[in-house]
Amino acid sequence: MDLNCDMGESFGRWRLGHDAELLEIVTSANIACGYHAGDPLSITAVVREAVERGVALGAHPSYPDLSGFGRRSMRMAPAEVEAMVLYQIGALDAIVRAAGSRLRHVKPHGALYNDAARDEALARAIASAVARYGDLRLFALPNSALAHAAADAGVPTWREAFCDRAYEDDGSLRSRRLAGALVQDPEAAARQALDVAVHRRVRTYSGATMAMEAETLCVHGDTPGAVDIARSVRTALERAGVRVSAAA
Amino acid sequence: MDLNCDMGESFGRWRLGHDAELLEIVTSANIACGYHAGDPLSITAVVREAVERGVALGAHPSYPDLSGFGRRSMRMAPAEVEAMVLYQIGALDAIVRAAGSRLRHVKPHGALYNDAARDEALARAIASAVARYGDLRLFALPNSALAHAAADAGVPTWREAFCDRAYEDDGSLRSRRLAGALVQDPEAAARQALDVAVHRRVRTYSGATMAMEAETLCVHGDTPGAVDIARSVRTALERAGVRVSAAA
Amino acid sequence: MDLNCDMGESFGRWRLGHDAELLEIVTSANIACGYHAGDPLSITAVVREAVERGVALGAHPSYPDLSGFGRRSMRMAPAEVEAMVLYQIGALDAIVRAAGSRLRHVKPHGALYNDAARDEALARAIASAVARYGDLRLFALPNSALAHAAADAGVPTWREAFCDRAYEDDGSLRSRRLAGALVQDPEAAARQALDVAVHRRVRTYSGATMAMEAETLCVHGDTPGAVDIARSVRTALERAGVRVSAAA
Amino acid sequence: MDLNCDMGESFGRWRLGHDAELLEIVTSANIACGYHAGDPLSITAVVREAVERGVALGAHPSYPDLSGFGRRSMRMAPAEVEAMVLYQIGALDAIVRAAGSRLRHVKPHGALYNDAARDEALARAIASAVARYGDLRLFALPNSALAHAAADAGVPTWREAFCDRAYEDDGSLRSRRLAGALVQDPEAAARQALDVAVHRRVRTYSGATMAMEAETLCVHGDTPGAVDIARSVRTALERAGVRVSAAA
Numbered sequence: 001m002d003l004n005c006d007m008g009e010s011f012g013r014w015r016l017g018h019d020a021e022l023l024e025i026v027t028s029a030n031i032a033c034g035y036h037a038g039d040p041l042s043i044t045a046v047v048r049e050a051v052e053r054g055v056a057l058g059a060h061p062s063y064p065d066l067s068g069f070g071r072r073s074m075r076m077a078p079a080e081v082e083a084m085v086l087y088q089i090g091a092l093d094a095i096v097r098a099a100g101s102r103l104r105h106v107k108p109h110g111a112l113y114n115d116a117a118r119d120e121a122l123a124r125a126i127a128s129a130v131a132r133y134g135d136l137r138l139f140a141l142p143n144s145a146l147a148h149a150a151a152d153a154g155v156p157t158w159r160e161a162f163c164d165r166a167y168e169d170d171g172s173l174r175s176r177r178l179a180g181a182l183v184q185d186p187e188a189a190a191r192q193a194l195d196v197a198v199h200r201r202v203r204t205y206s207g208a209t210m211a212m213e214a215e216t217l218c219v220h221g222d223t224p225g226a227v228d229i230a231r232s233v234r235t236a237l238e239r240a241g242v243r244v245s246a247a248a
Numbered sequence: 249m250d251l252n253c254d255m256g257e258s259f260g261r262w263r264l265g266h267d268a269e270l271l272e273i274v275t276s277a278n279i280a281c282g283y284h285a286g287d288p289l290s291i292t293a294v295v296r297e298a299v300e301r302g303v304a305l306g307a308h309p310s311y312p313d314l315s316g317f318g319r320r321s322m323r324m325a326p327a328e329v330e331a332m333v334l335y336q337i338g339a340l341d342a343i344v345r346a347a348g349s350r351l352r353h354v355k356p357h358g359a360l361y362n363d364a365a366r367d368e369a370l371a372r373a374i375a376s377a378v379a380r381y382g383d384l385r386l387f388a389l390p391n392s393a394l395a396h397a398a399a400d401a402g403v404p405t406w407r408e409a410f411c412d413r414a415y416e417d418d419g420s421l422r423s424r425r426l427a428g429a430l431v432q433d434p435e436a437a438a439r440q441a442l443d444v445a446v447h448r449r450v451r452t453y454s455g456a457t458m459a460m461e462a463e464t465l466c467v468h469g470d471t472p473g474a475v476d477i478a479r480s481v482r483t484a485l486e487r488a489g490v491r492v493s494a495a496a
Numbered sequence: 497m498d499l500n501c502d503m504g505e506s507f508g509r510w511r512l513g514h515d516a517e518l519l520e521i522v523t524s525a526n527i528a529c530g531y532h533a534g535d536p537l538s539i540t541a542v543v544r545e546a547v548e549r550g551v552a553l554g555a556h557p558s559y560p561d562l563s564g565f566g567r568r569s570m571r572m573a574p575a576e577v578e579a580m581v582l583y584q585i586g587a588l589d590a591i592v593r594a595a596g597s598r599l600r601h602v603k604p605h606g607a608l609y610n611d612a613a614r615d616e617a618l619a620r621a622i623a624s625a626v627a628r629y630g631d632l633r634l635f636a637l638p639n640s641a642l643a644h645a646a647a648d649a650g651v652p653t654w655r656e657a658f659c660d661r662a663y664e665d666d667g668s669l670r671s672r673r674l675a676g677a678l679v680q681d682p683e684a685a686a687r688q689a690l691d692v693a694v695h696r697r698v699r700t701y702s703g704a705t706m707a708m709e710a711e712t713l714c715v716h717g718d719t720p721g722a723v724d725i726a727r728s729v730r731t732a733l734e735r736a737g738v739r740v741s742a743a744a
Numbered sequence: 745m746d747l748n749c750d751m752g753e754s755f756g757r758w759r760l761g762h763d764a765e766l767l768e769i770v771t772s773a774n775i776a777c778g779y780h781a782g783d784p785l786s787i788t789a790v791v792r793e794a795v796e797r798g799v800a801l802g803a804h805p806s807y808p809d810l811s812g813f814g815r816r817s818m819r820m821a822p823a824e825v826e827a828m829v830l831y832q833i834g835a836l837d838a839i840v841r842a843a844g845s846r847l848r849h850v851k852p853h854g855a856l857y858n859d860a861a862r863d864e865a866l867a868r869a870i871a872s873a874v875a876r877y878g879d880l881r882l883f884a885l886p887n888s889a890l891a892h893a894a895a896d897a898g899v900p901t902w903r904e905a906f907c908d909r910a911y912e913d914d915g916s917l918r919s920r921r922l923a924g925a926l927v928q929d930p931e932a933a934a935r936q937a938l939d940v941a942v943h944r945r946v947r948t949y950s951g952a953t954m955a956m957e958a959e960t961l962c963v964h965g966d967t968p969g970a971v972d973i974a975r976s977v978r979t980a981l982e983r984a985g986v987r988v989s990a991a992a
Contacts, residue, residue: 013781013813013966014758037757039811040331066810067560067783068572069757074561075569075607083288083343090342091335098334098380111571132346222757261533261565261718262510285509287563312811314562315535316820317509322809323817323855359819470509536827579784582842583835590834591827594876628842 001197002158002216002246003234004028004139006060006109008046009037009069009222017221019046025230027246028056028216030107030139031096033088036062036070044095051101056246058105058139061088061126063112070110071176078125081112085129089136104246105158106130107139108146116146117172123149130155139216143171161196161214163189163233164223166205171212174205184225186232193217193233197242249445250406250464250494251482252276252387254308254357256294257285257470265469267294273478275494276304276464278355278387279344281336284310284318292343299349304494306353306387309336311360318358319424326373329360333377337384352494353406354378355387356394365392365420375401387464391419409444409462411437411481412471414453419460422453432473434480441465441481445490497693498654498712498742499730500524500635502556502605504542505533505718513717515542521726523742524552524712526603526635527592529584532558532566540591547597552742554601554635557584559608566606567672574621577608581625585632600742601654602626603635604642613640613668623649635712639667657692657710659685659729660719662701667708670701680721682728689713689729693738745941746902746960746990747978748772748883750804750853752790753781753966761965763790769974771990772800772960774851774883775840777832780806780814788839795845800990802849802883805832807856814854815920822869825856829873833880848990849902850874851883852890861888861916871897883960887915905940905958907933907977908967910949915956918949928969930976937961937977941986 007023008031009016016037023029029050032038050057062070064084076084085106093103108116108126116123123145130136131153140146142159150157164183166174174181183189195202195212202212217237219230237244255271256279257264264285271277277298280286298305310318312332324332333354341351356364356374364371365388375397378384388394390407398405412431414422422429431437443450443460450460465485467478485492503519504527505512512533519525525546528534546553558566560580572580581602589599604612604622612619613636623645626632636642638655646653660679662670670677679685691698691708698708713733715726733740751767752775753760760781767773773794776782794801806814808828820828829850837847852860852870860867861884871893874880884890886903894901908927910918918925927933939946939956946956961981963974981988 009757011755011758012811013753013815014755014760016758034335039328040335041325041328043335044327044331064563065560065570067756068570071757073569073571074564076564077289079292080287080289083292086342086346087282087288087291087339090345091339094334094338094341094381095331097338098377129346133342257509259507259510260563261505261567262507262512264510312809313818315508315808316818319509321817321819322812324812530831535824536831537821537824539831540823540827573785575788576783576785579788579839582838583778583784583787586838586841587831587835590830590837590877593834594830594873625842629838 001237001242001244002028003219003244004030004107004216005219005221005230006030006032007221008032008043010042011037011066012039018227019221020049021227022221022230023049023053023055025234026055026219027244028058028105030058030060031092032109033059033061033092035064035084035088036066036109040095043092047095047099051099056104057096057101058107059089059092059103060107060109061085061112062109070112073111073115078121081122081125082129085126086133089129089133103136105137105139114173117141117144120145120149127153127155141171142213158215159213160216160218161202161212162218163193164220164229167202169204169206169208169210171210180205182223184223186225186228189219189229190232190236194236194240197237198240249485249490249492250276251467251492252278252355252464253467253469253478254278254280255469256280256291258290259285259314260287266475267469268297269475270469270478271297271301271303273482274303274467275492276306276353278306278308279340280357281307281309281340283312283332283336284314284357288343291340292347295343295347299347304352305344305349306355307337307340307351308355308357309333309360310357318360321359321363326369329370329373330377333374334381337377337381351384353385353387355408362421364394365389368393368397371397375403378403389419390461406463407461408464408466409450409460410466411441412468412477415450417452417454417456417458419458428453430471432471434473434476437467437477438480438484442484442488445485446488497733497738497740498524499715499740500526500603500712501715501717501726502526502528503717504528504539506538507533507562508535514723515717516545517723518717518726519545519549519551521730522551522715523740524554524601526554526556527588528605529555529557529588531560531580531584532562532605536591539588543591543595547595552600553592553597554603555585555588555599556603556605557581557608558605566608569607569611574617577618577621578625581622582629585625585629599632601633601635610669612642613637616641616645619645623651627651637667638709654711655709656712656714657698657708658714659689660716660725663698665700665702665704665706667706676701678719680719682721682724685715685725686728686732690732690736693733694736745981745986745988746772747963747988748774748802748851748960749963749965749974750774750776751965752776752787754786755781755810756783762971763965764793765971766965766974767793767797767799769978770799770963771988772802772849774802774804775836776853777803777805777836779808779828779832780810780853784839787836791839791843795843800848801840801845802851803833803836803847804851804853805829805856806853814856817855817859822865825866825869826873829870830877833873833877847880849881849883851904858917860890861885864889864893867893871899874899885915886957902959903957904960904962905946905956906962907937908964908973911946913948913950913952913954915954924949926967928967930969930972933963933973934976934980938980938984941981942984
């Protein structure tokens with residue numbers, strides 16, 4: 001099981017997240033590409049640290065929305081989405097290659113991730129960008145429009161489950177605008193991680209149980225308890241005998 | 249002799265330049281990378297047209313300054329300049345590769361070009377970014393700090409001369425803030441091009457003659473008479489038996 | 497009948513529209529406020545010209561989306577919309593007051609205008625911003641959510657009709673993504689203007705006739721034929737004896 | 745003696761500073777206007793808190809440089825600087841008036857402040873914007889180009905001294921790029937404040953003593969120890985019998 005986290009979400013004078021600590025815990029890092037966060041210099045710093053620690057690197061492209069942190073849906077034409085995803089992947093990969101490594105995956109950020117789970121045209125645009133760049137896998141919600149588009153485009157996919165976000169009964173993530181969207185207790189997050197990794201299921205917000213197959217587990221990096229949650233999840237997985245690694 | 253022109257300088261709803269006509273005339277295109285101009289969709293359009301016509305593609309990175317079109321000096325730390333040049337090169341190259349080609353050169357834009365001609369730390373930062381990306385040549389003013397930094401970093405350089413800009417006696421370009429900075433008459437631009445290509449010299453604004461060795465000649469794309477100037481220059485070069493090509 | 501046009505939609509190096517010619521024809525100018533177009537210097541230039549010609553000035557606030565020219569819906573919280581509308585009104589008014597005049601109206605731009613015609617929370621946020629700024633009227637589609645919110649907030653409204661955009665049968669504007677969205681023939685635009693100003697009706701895209709009461713008529717400024725359309729509309733109105741004026 | 749602090753320097757998802765605590769201590773708040781920091785929503789929040797506590801409000805306009813936090817000099821034309829300062833003052837004042845108060849002062853931010861201390865054309869542009877807006881005072885370094893330009897333009901000025909920045913012998917602030925630029929010890933900052941407020945002098949980085957007349961003292965808000973420094977300064981001033989107030 002891979003353990004991934006969003007990183008590089010500082011911007012200029014503003015610091016966000018706990019990249020240094022989290023790089024000790026996770027196995028894949030999704031790096032902001034400048035559209036919702038991440039200036040070239042702060043990206044460079046986190047990329048170098050990730051390379052040193054052997055953490056696998058991925059691009060975390062977003063809608064162009066610094067003031068909204070990429071969390072607002074924007075109605076963009078698919079052709080423009082494809083171009084902007086290529087732009088962000090290439091920009092990040094240049095910095096990653098200069099640091100002696102290369103990109104392994106792409107995970108859309110925020111509203112782009114959520115919209116691509118449902119909107120087929122958007123999903124195809126993203127999958128096409130990743131396919132054209134080549135040699136990358138996509139992280140996608142299981143059974144989402146993005147997962148299907150990736151399969152159609154011949155892009156390898158890792159299904160992603162979340163440790164610290166609540167699920168609705170249809171398998172979508174509970175909206176951040178609703179109460180109970182976040183799982184903030186480290187033990188609850190660890191239980192959710194074990195449910196996915198060992199039992200191949202997840203308990204939804206309503207209390208139902210649904211099947212959940214995933215190759216990568218996400219922990220968020222920008223909450224106050226992020227490091228505790230990540231550590232709790234990793235420890236629980238290892239105790240349960242799950243191999244935590246970004247190796248396919 | 250190579251003939252280069254800045255392109256892709258539209259942004260969203262705003263159109264600028266005469267890319268389609270100029271791609272019929274020039275042999276190298278310097279493509280805006282989003283920092284002074286060029287959104288991913290408009291970049292994609294011009295890149296595809298350039299690839300169709302066999303025009304060699306280069307990156308045209310800038311200071312981050314959309315409202316100033318990259319023509320204002322900004323006091324940036326060298327490490328940040330290096331990171332932002334890598335970012336811009338990679339972003340553009342992703343779009344170029346998706347269009348079936350690859351980048352051949354880098355030419356800094358506007359104030360970054362002018363500052364890098366004089367400021368050694370800035371020049372080294374740019375040359376280092378290009379060296380780390382690999383397999384690219386730099387366009388630089390002859391004898392400039394950037395040309396020297398490229399040589400030190402082992403980056404191949406093409407010396408650049410200008411057809412439609414006046415020169416000062418020290419070999420620098422006459423500032424756009426001064427009268428007479430632009431050569432707007434197509435015949436005068438053609439004469440200046442021939443002076444460089446055939447006679448290896450240029451007449452300065454003051455009337456003096458100075459030696460000028462160059463492998464690439466720049467015509468600007470964003471002036472009303474840009475197409476006439478470019479055509480006049482190309483015709484004059486060919487009539488004089490100069491082979492116009494981006495082949496090294 | 498007032499005749500209004502969007503202006504000040506240049507940005508830095510990029511020019512857009514025909515402000516100087518249109519200021520000779522229209523009676524109200526909706527000035528971009530920097531969020532979809534309009535840097536402070538280009539805003540200052542068009543404001544001064546409008547003041548010289550006695551054209552009434554209004555703010556044209558937008559979603560924060562330079563690369564999409566404010567034509568993409570963004571899912572923003574109402575409190576944020578209210579704050580950003582106040583920000584844009586105040587920014588523009590400072591430049592207007594420095595030019596010796598003051599703002600008279602506010603007309604939301606692009607996707608914000610269209611969304612506020614339907615979304616009540618968004619409409620209330622905009623109306624609240626205008627009410628709190630004080631002493632301004634809103635331009636709004638008749639019977640739209642924005643018109644109702646303005647009435648509730650005690651903000652005077654001018655109902656707006658369009659000369660050069662096709663209407664759907666429900667009174668909404670035909671989407672720019674569909675064929676036939678624009679009325680590009682100056683005579684057809686003049687006919688539509690007379691229909692509204694004299695006969696208080698409009699013919700929809702489907703051929704139906706609907707009642708249309710309006711105090712202000714919009715002509716667009718950023719199309720190739722904009723000046724011809726505006727002149728044709730103004731001439732037709734005056735020949736029909738309609739007084740064209742921004743006086744309430 | 746007035747005690748001022750920069751505030752409102754968050755942006756979207758990114759938080760910066762200790763506005764709530766500092767509003768309990770200082771008497772004037774310089775509020776970011778969106779160009780180096782401060783989105784409309786976060787500006788609104790801090791403005792409302794300042795109005796509740798009776799802290800006097802000022803605009804803190806900057807060069808357009810979010811990624812550089814306004815700390816990089818940019819070579820802008822004076823006419824553009826004047827327009828952008830008006831834009832920022834008006835934008836902020838709209839939010840301040842909606843909160844039931846009004847702006848009292850303007851203090852340029854970062855590189856704009858430093859450049860305007862030396863560059864007469866830039867200083868005149870800023871003073872002209874403030875004069876045209878009307879009814880505002882400028883905060884300026886004593887004897888700086890900005891102070892002189894304000895006097896020439898008839899703009900009332902408060903001379904500003906710094907508690908937590910080191911001075912060079914010419915009265916300029918020691919560059920943040922040099923060691924010893926910041927006074928980080930609360931007691932040292934309090935001593936420097938008392939030196940200015942009581943003894944009308946300041947000790948420079950080199951150890952020299954120079955006269956220093958000031959009506960307002962600045963404490964910075966974005967350092968880890970900002971609140972301790974501000975509290976230490978205020979307590980020391982009050983113990984020494986200095987009345988701390990924004991009343992002229």
